[in-house]
Amino acid sequence: MGQNSTEAKREVEQTRAHLGQTLEALQLRAKRNLDLKTQLQTNRALQFAIGAAILAATGFAVFGYRTRRRRSPAEQLVRKLKLNDLRERLDDFRNDAQAWASAQKRIVKADGKKKLEVQSKEGIGRRLLVSAAEAALTALAAGYARRLVSGASTPPERGHAAVSKKR
Numbered sequence: 001m002g003q004n005s006t007e008a009k010r011e012v013e014q015t016r017a018h019l020g021q022t023l024e025a026l027q028l029r030a031k032r033n034l035d036l037k038t039q040l041q042t043n044r045a046l047q048f049a050i051g052a053a054i055l056a057a058t059g060f061a062v063f064g065y066r067t068r069r070r071r072s073p074a075e076q077l078v079r080k081l082k083l084n085d086l087r088e089r090l091d092d093f094r095n096d097a098q099a100w101a102s103a104q105k106r107i108v109k110a111d112g113k114k115k116l117e118v119q120s121k122e123g124i125g126r127r128l129l130v131s132a133a134e135a136a137l138t139a140l141a142a143g144y145a146r147r148l149v150s151g152a153s154t155p156p157e158r159g160h161a162a163v164s165k166k167r
Contacts, residue, residue: 073148083141090134097126 032038039046071079078084101123 074145077145077148081141086137090130094130097130
């Protein structure tokens with residue numbers, strides 16, 4: 001019986017040692033699997049995924065830059081000056097002026113003919129002013145567009161001969 005109890009103790013000790021080693025190995029493996037630096041060094045799939053993400057982000061940035069560069073100078077000018085918004089505002093202003101003029105005409109008709117003549121002159125003047133403002137802004141935008149398309153940032157200088165004061 002003495003040998004059986006010593007053998008049993010020895011087997012228990014061996015089993016404990018084996019379980020301790022197994023537990024340490026499992027802890028080391030879990031630590032390696034959760035450690036980002038180790039994963040980046042050893043996991044090929046993770047390296048590929050990160051590389052693909054960086055490549056995709058770079059591709060999108062380059063594509064966006066090239067798309068922005070492809071806009072024509074006229075489109076860039078329209079975008080900078082917000083000409084479409086300006087046209088809409090002028091149209092709204094024209095519609096408001098016409099509505100105001102028609103309302104004034106109705107009011108004047110109630111008052112008499114003399115005021116009607118004065119109001120119609122004001123309506124014509126207002127319409128002329130709006131049309132002149134539209135024409136001026138269109139001409140200004142066309143000039144900027146021509147300048148951008150031709151690549152000139154300043155008006156061309158006239159050829160003046162340089163006069164030296166050396167004698």
